[in-house]
Amino acid sequence: MDSRPRSFYLLTAFFALFLIFLYGPTLTIAILSFQGPGGGLTFPMRGVSLHWFRDLFQEQAVGDIWGAFRRSFVLGVMVMMTTVVVSLMGGLAFRKRFAGSTALFYLIITALVIPSILVSLGVGLIWSQSGLPVHWATSGFGAQLTWALPFGLLIMFAVFNRFDSVYEEAARDLGASSWQVIRHVVLPIIAPSLIGVALFGFTLSYDEFARTLLTSGSYNTLPLEIFGMTTNVTTPVLFALGTLTTVFSLLIILVFLLSAWILSRRRARRGSDAGRGDL
Amino acid sequence: MISRHVQGWLMAAPLTLVLAVFLLAPIVMIVVVSFWGATEWSIYPAFLWDNYDFLLTSKVTYQVFFNTFKYAAITWACTLLIGFTVAYYLAFHIRSTTWQIALFLLCTIPFLTSNIIRMISWIPFLGRNGLANSTLLSWGVIDAPLEWLLFSDFSVILAFVHLYTLFMVVPIFNTMMRIDPALIEAATDAGASGWQTLRHVVIPLTKPGIMIGTIFVLALVMGDFITVRFMSGSQSANVGRMIQNDIGLLQYPSASATAVILLITVLLLIGTLLRFVDIRKEL
Numbered sequence: 101m102d103s104r105p106r107s108f109y110l111l112t113a114f115f116a117l118f119l120i121f122l123y124g125p126t127l128t129i130a131i132l133s134f135q136g137p138g139g140g141l142t143f144p145m146r147g148v149s150l151h152w153f154r155d156l157f158q159e160q161a162v163g164d165i166w167g168a169f170r171r172s173f174v175l176g177v178m179v180m181m182t183t184v185v186v187s188l189m190g191g192l193a194f195r196k197r198f199a200g201s202t203a204l205f206y207l208i209i210t211a212l213v214i215p216s217i218l219v220s221l222g223v224g225l226i227w228s229q230s231g232l233p234v235h236w237a238t239s240g241f242g243a244q245l246t247w248a249l250p251f252g253l254l255i256m257f258a259v260f261n262r263f264d265s266v267y268e269e270a271a272r273d274l275g276a277s278s279w280q281v282i283r284h285v286v287l288p289i290i291a292p293s294l295i296g297v298a299l300f301g302f303t304l305s306y307d308e309f310a311r312t313l314l315t316s317g318s319y320n321t322l323p324l325e326i327f328g329m330t331t332n333v334t335t336p337v338l339f340a341l342g343t344l345t346t347v348f349s350l351l352i353i354l355v356f357l358l359s360a361w362i363l364s365r366r367r368a369r370r371g372s373d374a375g376r377g378d379l
Numbered sequence: 380m381i382s383r384h385v386q387g388w389l390m391a392a393p394l395t396l397v398l399a400v401f402l403l404a405p406i407v408m409i410v411v412v413s414f415w416g417a418t419e420w421s422i423y424p425a426f427l428w429d430n431y432d433f434l435l436t437s438k439v440t441y442q443v444f445f446n447t448f449k450y451a452a453i454t455w456a457c458t459l460l461i462g463f464t465v466a467y468y469l470a471f472h473i474r475s476t477t478w479q480i481a482l483f484l485l486c487t488i489p490f491l492t493s494n495i496i497r498m499i500s501w502i503p504f505l506g507r508n509g510l511a512n513s514t515l516l517s518w519g520v521i522d523a524p525l526e527w528l529l530f531s532d533f534s535v536i537l538a539f540v541h542l543y544t545l546f547m548v549v550p551i552f553n554t555m556m557r558i559d560p561a562l563i564e565a566a567t568d569a570g571a572s573g574w575q576t577l578r579h580v581v582i583p584l585t586k587p588g589i590m591i592g593t594i595f596v597l598a599l600v601m602g603d604f605i606t607v608r609f610m611s612g613s614q615s616a617n618v619g620r621m622i623q624n625d626i627g628l629l630q631y632p633s634a635s636a637t638a639v640i641l642l643i644t645v646l647l648l649i650g651t652l653l654r655f656v657d658i659r660k661e662l
Contacts, residue, residue, distance in 0.1 A: 104472075105573065107472075107573060108472050111464065111467070111468040111472055112468070112472075114464055114465075114468065115465060115468050115469075115482070118461060118465055118486075118544075119485065119486075121541065122486070122489050122541070123489065124504070125497065125500035125501050125504050125541070126489070126492075126496070126497065126500050128500060128503050128504055128510065129496075129499065129500040129503060132503055141502060141503055141506070142502075142503045142506055142508045142509050142510075143503065143508075143509075143510060143513070185393070186393045186394050186397065187394075189390045189391070189393060189394065190390070190391050190393075190394040192390050193386075193387045193388075193389075193390030193391040193394075194387075194391070196383050196386075196387060197387075198383055198384045198386070198387025198388060198391075199384045199387075200384075200388070201387060201391075204391060204394070204395060204398075205659065207398050207402065207403070208394075208398070209649075209653070209658065210402065210646070211398060211402050212595075212598065213594065213595075213598035213602075213645060213646070213649045214402070214406075214598075214602065214642065214645070215598075215601065215602025215603075215618075215619060215638070215641055215642065215645060216602055216603075217602065217604050217619050217622055217623060217638070218405065218406070218409060218602070218638050218641070218642060219401065219402065219405060221405070221409060221622065221626065221631075221634060221635065221638060222404070222405020222406060222408050222409045223401060223405050225405070225408045225409065225412055225631060225635070226404060226405060226408050229408070242397065242400060242401040243401055245397050245401060246397070246398065246401045246402050249394065249397060249398075253394070254662060257659065257662045258662040261662055299491070300491075303491040303492075306493075307491075307492065307493040307494060307495075309494065309495055309605055310604065310605060314626065323493055323494075323495050326493070326495050326496065326499075327495050327605075327609075330495075330499060330609070338499065339499075339500075339503075342493075342496040342499055342500065345493060345496065346492050346493070346496055349491060349492040349493065350488070350492070353488055353491055357484070
């Protein structure tokens with residue numbers, strides 16, 4: 101291995117600073133959430149305690165955060181499952197050009213770039229003018245899909261752009277029906293990427309704020325609840341909540357990454373190199 | 380045998396349905412409502428140009444749009460610089476794939492956590508008695524705490540860069556990984572310095588990624604309202620905030636008119652950028 105140029109060390113330092121910039125603030129509030137009971141929102145630490153975490157379990161200190169958490173979790177799972185199925189179908193559809201596919205593609209791009217408050221406002225207006233009750237599981241769910249789906253589709257497009265169709269041809273030559281090709285060839289190969297789509301679906305929903313603002317009705321999701329707290333809670337309990345949900349997000353990410361890793365190992369183990377010709 | 384067109388639409392039907400109900404219909408609704416009238420407590424169907432009249436003749440509108448562009452331009456420049464450098468480091472200086480994936484994931488993970496919490500977490504850092512001020516004071520760099528660190532344009536842009544740099548890193552990294560190493564080698568063999576290779580080989584070949592990153596960052600910043608609301612402590616405004624204010628006052632028609640103008644602005648901007656890149660090919 102040849103020696104590293106000087107630019108390598110400069111860029112490594114830059115990258116390290118970037119990571120500090122990314123994670124530093126979050127670590128700060130993680131530390132501050134262990135403030136002693138008399139401590140405030142900034143340093144210095146006045147003792148170390150679990151006081152503010154205990155407060156999270158008392159309704160009068162924080163309101164209905166556990167209900168909000170439950171709703172956000174259920175909504176996240178709903179958006180995740182829908183995103184996986186719909187993106188997979190959409191990704192498969194876009195492998196062949198069909199009349200109007202370009203228009204549909206630009207509609208997906210529009211969903212990505214449209215200011216989030218427009219989705220919130222528009223969906224809210226439709227629901228209120230037609231007399232339907234806005235609810236996180238109906239209008240909120242749909243509004244969140246306009247953000248999670250395009251990301252799922254972008255991942256599927258990227259996956260199918262790199263997909264080698266010789267596997268499918270081989271399966272068809274062996275007499276597989278188109279359903280069998282998808283079930284036994286395509287799905288196992290793209291399984292790790294579907295885990296990625298699921299991860300995006302869940303986290304984008306779980307953290308969504310703007311699109312749920314006018315579409316969730318009288319029961320708040322967790323981000324809405326946390327934002328409400330920023331205006332009237334001035335104790336480190338806010339940081340304790342922030343730390344807890346961030347830890348929860350990190351656990352979710354870890355679970356998904358691990359399953360994607362296990363699936364791709366399985367795929368590598370079961371795949372054969374027969375017919376590749378390069379010995 | 381059903382034709383591939385029918386088959387395509389059948390597969391894309393759920394997607395089309397969701398986008399029709401929750402994207403197209405809301406846009407149509409906003410356009411319609413932007414012509415409606417409003418009293419203090421209700422809105423009524425009508426066909427009035429009043430909302431646009433008021434909007435387009437008010438000096439405030441232009442100031443707020445200018446402010447929105449200012450945030451977008453500064454954030455774009457910062458995220459591009461940081462994002463390009465980080466992507467370049469990961470793509471060309473990290474040699475083992477395992478490390479590349481690990482470091483890339485390390486950059487991606489914060490994006491999957493809550494934006495609201497990431498904004499809140501700047502408070503103990505930037506506040507009057509925050510870490511930044513107390514460090515600078517103890518070093519003797521300043522004599523009194525800096526007031527402009529939190530709840531200012533500075534903190535708004537800092538938060539934007541913090542939240543959205545990743546949207547530059549990912550597409551730029553993706554394009555860089557597709558550059559044939561032979562091209563870099565050829566440049567070196569032909570006597571190009573590292574800087575010249577960067578300037579004449581890497582940057583031109585990375586343009587599609589830069590374009591996609593630009594589209595993401597501009598769209599996110601121009602459509603934002605919550606970052607500006609929170610990080611400026613309600614002291615600065617952008618178009619999103621203007622819409623949110625009207626919504627708070629139940630002035631939906633006027634909010635809709637502003638939203639229509641914002642949407643047209645964003646779509647024109649993104650449409651122009653899309654002429655320079657074929658997104659489907661670049662994924």
